[in-house]
Amino acid sequence: MALLDLANPSRFLKFANSIIPWLAGATVLVFAFGLEQTMIAPDDYQQGATVKIMYLHVPSAWLGLLCWGLMSVAALGTLVWRHPLADVTAKAAAPIGAAFTLLCLVTGSLWGRPEWGTYWVWDARLTSELVLFLLYLAVIALWRTVEDPSRAARAVAVLTLVGAIDLPIIKFSVDWWNTLHQGASVFRIGGSTIYPTILLPLFIMAGAFTLLFATLVLAAMRNEILRRRVRTLQLMQANAAS
Amino acid sequence: METTAHIDFIAAAYAAATLVIGALIAWVMLDYRAQVRKIAELEMRGFTRRSAADSAQSAQQAEEAARLQTEEEA
Numbered sequence: 001m002a003l004l005d006l007a008n009p010s011r012f013l014k015f016a017n018s019i020i021p022w023l024a025g026a027t028v029l030v031f032a033f034g035l036e037q038t039m040i041a042p043d044d045y046q047q048g049a050t051v052k053i054m055y056l057h058v059p060s061a062w063l064g065l066l067c068w069g070l071m072s073v074a075a076l077g078t079l080v081w082r083h084p085l086a087d088v089t090a091k092a093a094a095p096i097g098a099a100f101t102l103l104c105l106v107t108g109s110l111w112g113r114p115e116w117g118t119y120w121v122w123d124a125r126l127t128s129e130l131v132l133f134l135l136y137l138a139v140i141a142l143w144r145t146v147e148d149p150s151r152a153a154r155a156v157a158v159l160t161l162v163g164a165i166d167l168p169i170i171k172f173s174v175d176w177w178n179t180l181h182q183g184a185s186v187f188r189i190g191g192s193t194i195y196p197t198i199l200l201p202l203f204i205m206a207g208a209f210t211l212l213f214a215t216l217v218l219a220a221m222r223n224e225i226l227r228r229r230v231r232t233l234q235l236m237q238a239n240a241a242s
Numbered sequence: 243m244e245t246t247a248h249i250d251f252i253a254a255a256y257a258a259a260t261l262v263i264g265a266l267i268a269w270v271m272l273d274y275r276a277q278v279r280k281i282a283e284l285e286m287r288g289f290t291r292r293s294a295a296d297s298a299q300s301a302q303q304a305e306e307a308a309r310l311q312t313e314e315e316a
Contacts, residue, residue, distance in 0.1 A: 050248050053255040060259075096266060103262045110255045114248040212263065219270040226277035229291060233284040240289070 007084055009225045016222045023215040030208040037201035044198060053111040055201055059209035060104035064132060065167055067097030067213070071139070072164045075157035085221070087153035088228075090160065091143055092220035096213065098136035105133060116180060124173035125181035128166055135163040149228070 034055070044051035071093050077086025108126070109119040120126065139156055146152035174183045185193045192199055 048247050049252060052252050056255055056259045095269070099262050099266050103259055106258045106262075107255045110251045110258070114251050216266055216270055219274065223270065223273045223277055226274070226281060230277055230280045230284065232291065233281065233289045236289045237284065237287065 009084065009088075009228075012085060013222060013225060016218050020215060020218055020222070023211060023218065027208060027211040027215050030204065030211055034201060034204040034208045037204050041201045042197055047115060050111055050114050051198060053107050054198075055205045057104060057107040057111060058202060059206040060100045060107060061129070062206060063209055063213050064097055064101035064104050064129070065170060066210075067093050067100065067217075068132065068135070068160070068164065068167060070217075071097065071160045072167075075160040078153050078157040079161075087149070087156070088221050088224045089217070090139075090153070090156055092224045093217050094136055094139045094143070096216050096220060098133060098140065100209075100213070101129065101133040101136055105129060121180050123179040123181055124177040125170065125179050128170045128173050132163075132166050132170060135159075135166060139163075149231075 038052055038055045041052070041055075043049050047054075071090045074086045074090040074093070077083035078090065105126075108129075112121075113119050139159060142156050142159060143152055146155055173179060174181055194202070
């Protein structure tokens with residue numbers, strides 16, 4: 001199926017109905033394997049067992065950023081290319097991105113208490129991540145505030161593109177400012193500083209989280225298309241009644 | 243360091259992940275059921291999308307044409 005064919009909501013629904021069960025199955029399998037690997041992974045020589053929180057925290061952080069990146073591409077799709085599924089993607093992805101960012105903040109706090117001695121510090125990485133979470137909430141609120149979906153889509157697209165400024169700030173905050181949060185340790189010039197026995201479970205869990213994210217976004221997009229059909233039918237019903 | 247050290251923080255992190263992921267899955271599944279139910283209710287009242295109605299009509303027309311052709315051949 002050509003990518004352009006998916007621009008048609010009916011074809012997208014067919015595609016989503018056929019692929020979601022496979023994605024869900026793959027998510028369950030990779031999660032089971034990832035959790036087994038995290039259980040048998042050794043403790044870190046400095047962090048001890050609390051390194052196991054990293055297997056949740058790091059993938060959540062990556063997906064929070066990835067989701068806003070996806071929403072930014074969708075925002076361009078709404079404003080520039082006027083792709084019929086662009087605002088559907090943006091609206092469906094926002095609550096999922098917010099949930100993963102919240103999970104990143106919560107697991108980070110639970111890791112910070114035993115390792116740093118505090119749940120929270122106002123350092124650049126933590127604050128910029130909190131800003132991302134607030135931006136997600138703002139996008140969700142904007143979708144609910146503006147009644148006309150096409151006007152809401154344009155307003156959300158502008159907010160999303162402005163909010164994308166936060167992505168490089170989050171990524172490079174540990175380089176630009178003196179932070180309590182550690183610097184890049186997985187993807188960095190000179191290779192990862194994490195030992196392979198800990199890095200492998202982390203990558204498997206990141207794969208599982210990414211599969212889960214893809215499944216949830218596709219399912220939420222399907223729901224959004226159906227919601228718009230309901231709205232159309234309800235308008236027809238209201239017109240018939242008047 | 244023993245694995246049991248800070249087990250309460252580790253357990254709380256995994257519980258939070260289970261809660262958040264579970265809530266997301268429940269939200270998506272319940273929302274899907276609600277939308278499908280609403281569409282079914284509206285269609286039962288006779289309100290269907292134009293494209294769906296058109297495709298149903300064209301299928302009916304094709305069936306009628308095939309029936310007429312069979313009758314002519316007979």
